[in-house]
Amino acid sequence: MFYKKSKSCYNFTKQTHNLFCFFVTIMKHIDIAKLLNNPQDWLNKTATVCGWVRTSRDSKSIAFVELNDGSCLKHLQIVLDKNKFDNTTSYLPLCTALCVEGDVVPTQKGDSVEINATVVTILGTSTPEYPIQKKPHSLEFLRTMPHLRLRTNTFNAMFRLRSVLSMAIHQYFEDNNFLYVHTPIITGSDCEGAGESFGVTTHKFNHNKKTEKEYYDTDFFGVPANLTVSAQLEGEAYAMAFGKIYTFAPTFRAENSNTTRHAAEFWQIEPEIAFADIDDIIEVAEQLIKYIIKVCIDRCSQELEFFEKFYEKGLIGKLQSVLDSNFIKLDYTKAIDLLQKADKKFEYPVSWGSDLQTEHERYLCEEIYNQPIFVVNYPKDLKAFYMKQNSDGRTVAATDLLVPSVGEIIGCSERETDYTKLLNTIENRKMKISDYTNYLDLRKYGSVPHSGFGLGLERMLLYLTGVGNIRDTIGYPRAKGELRC
Ligand code: 4AD
Ligand code: MG
Numbered sequence: 262m263f264y265k266k267s268k269s270c271y272n273f274t275k276q277t278h279n280l281f282c283f284f285v286t287i288m289k290h291i292d293i294a295k296l297l298n299n300p301q302d303w304l305n306k307t308a309t310v311c312g313w314v315r316t317s318r319d320s321k322s323i324a325f326v327e328l329n330d331g332s333c334l335k336h337l338q339i340v341l342d343k344n345k346f347d348n349t350t351s352y353l354p355l356c357t358a359l360c361v362e363g364d365v366v367p368t369q370k371g372d373s374v375e376i377n378a379t380v381v382t383i384l385g386t387s388t389p390e391y392p393i394q395k396k397p398h399s400l401e402f403l404r405t406m407p408h409l410r411l412r413t414n415t416f417n418a419m420f421r422l423r424s425v426l427s428m429a430i431h432q433y434f435e436d437n438n439f440l441y442v443h444t445p446i447i448t449g450s451d452c453e454g455a456g457e458s459f460g461v462t463t464h465k466f467n468h469n470k471k472t473e474k475e476y477y478d479t480d481f482f483g484v485p486a487n488l489t490v491s492a493q494l495e496g497e498a499y500a501m502a503f504g505k506i507y508t509f510a511p512t513f514r515a516e517n518s519n520t521t522r523h524a525a526e527f528w529q530i531e532p533e534i535a536f537a538d539i540d541d542i543i544e545v546a547e548q549l550i551k552y553i554i555k556v557c558i559d560r561c562s563q564e565l566e567f568f569e570k571f572y573e574k575g576l577i578g579k580l581q582s583v584l585d586s587n588f589i590k591l592d593y594t595k596a597i598d599l600l601q602k603a604d605k606k607f608e609y610p611v612s613w614g615s616d617l618q619t620e621h622e623r624y625l626c627e628e629i630y631n632q633p634i635f636v637v638n639y640p641k642d643l644k645a646f647y648m649k650q651n652s653d654g655r656t657v658a659a660t661d662l663l664v665p666s667v668g669e670i671i672g673c674s675e676r677e678t679d680y681t682k683l684l685n686t687i688e689n690r691k692m693k694i695s696d697y698t699n700y701l702d703l704r705k706y707g708s709v710p711h712s713g714f715g716l717g718l719e720r721m722l723l724y725l726t727g728v729g730n731i732r733d734t735i736g737y738p739r740a741k742g743e744l745r746c
Contacts, residue, residue, distance in 0.1 A: 294333035317353040338375035358385035429556035444495035458487035488513035500533035507532035533713035542712035573727020673714030
């Protein structure tokens with residue numbers, strides 16, 4: 262990492278032409294993480310660090326600044342001897358950006374290091390009006406300023422974990438020979454058939470189109486277009502060519518449910534596997550979840566400790582126990598039976614054929630099993646059109662993975678491969694067949710058993726952190742009536 266300072270003139274483009282003149286004096290600085298993670302390497306040396314003031318304290322002869330550069334959760338203490346600096350108060354407002362050179366010395370406790378500053382440069386001033394002052398602010402309050410909340414401890418931990426989690430997901434698929442594919446964000450179909458998609462148009466508000474046909478004929482694509490709710494349909498086409506694929510992409514749903522678990526824009530990881538039935542895909546899902554939890558435990562211990570301290574007691578033990586468990590497989594019919602026998606009053610009554618509400622999902626995995634559960638074989642009318650119909654004629658080979666405190670984190674199924682059955686379902690559901698002709702083609706030419714699932718990245722983060730609202734797992738949350746820039 263380099264900090265650029267405009268001091269000397271360096272002719273960058275000498276070889277080509279002499280028009281541009283670049284001002285670069287490169288001042289090396291190190292990530293605070295490097296210093297705090299390996300303090301012995303830096304002890305009694307000089308170091309230069311850059312960062313933002315997270316807290317500061319002023320006393321008669323010394324001022325203390327806790328500096329954070331985003332490279333780790335911990336702050337580095339900078340000690341400013343006021344006899345050596347003229348105007349230390351200008352360094353102290355929260356979020357002032359500083360470049361500090363100094364001697365690395367042990368902290369008073371001796372458990373880490375701090376810097377005795379010799380040179381301090383203000384890279385960017387701040388003011389006492391900086392809106393996130395030291396007192397603990399509620400997550401609701403922080404949501405009103407998505408651009409600044411990123412600088413707080415919670416979001417420092419959240420986004421490092423999100424990054425590590427994302428890389429772990431890619432690693433799992435890379436290690437297991439999956440092809441990473443990119444599917445379109447703009448599409449003409451509604452994968453889940455729930456009619457909850459956002460339209461894409463270039464028409465202005467005050468258009469003068471008289472009919473729906475005229476409206477779409479003159480629109481950008483000449484047909485209705487929407488943001489994808491799932492990459493699955495295209496993912497299946499890739500799987501029929503490459504065998505094992507996955508996508509990792511944003512998906513969009515205009516659901517009216519304003520809950521702590523639903524976002525209008527969220528990231529989904531969707532593997533699709535040829536020659537795999539429902540049991541095979543359940544195995545992959547369980548392996549993936551365990552793999553990513555393990556990586557997060559190994560690589561993000563500080564972040565998880567932070568979440569355990571402030572958001573969920575016993576979090577790390579919970580995650581650790583997932584690694585050692587075998588996930589339960591619970592038939593939907595048995596789940597209904599358990600719920601009906603439960604010694605508990607639910608807001609939504611349950612009967613065979615009714616969808617499981619969050620309260621039911623949570624009862625099953627928190628109060629009965631206290632671990633992740635795959636609920637399998639849902640009634641076909643509850644689920645999407647593409648799922649494989651079981652021989653009982655009333656259920657599909659589908660499963661949701663439910664986890665304590667969050668509920669569903671994965672939606673999964675074996676896909677219907679029979680052309681006629683699939684066509685009938687599309688017709689019966691009054692879906693527009695012309696939108697699905699290519700999808701149906703996959704059942705005409707070399708149709709094979711195949712299965713896949715969608716893991717919601719933000720729901721996984723809820724589970725990993727114990728944070729209660731999905732809006733705090735994504736930088737710029739989108740939900741009904743909420744769009745902050
Ligand atoms: O269960 P869903 O709707 O399944 C699908 O979209 C399939 N096409 C996936 C597939 O088989 N390829 O969604 C999958 C997951 C859910 O389990 C949940 O984790 C997440 O996506 N999800 C949401 N996350 C946040 N906000 C929402 N509104 C979500 N809707 C679904
Ligand atoms: Mg689902």
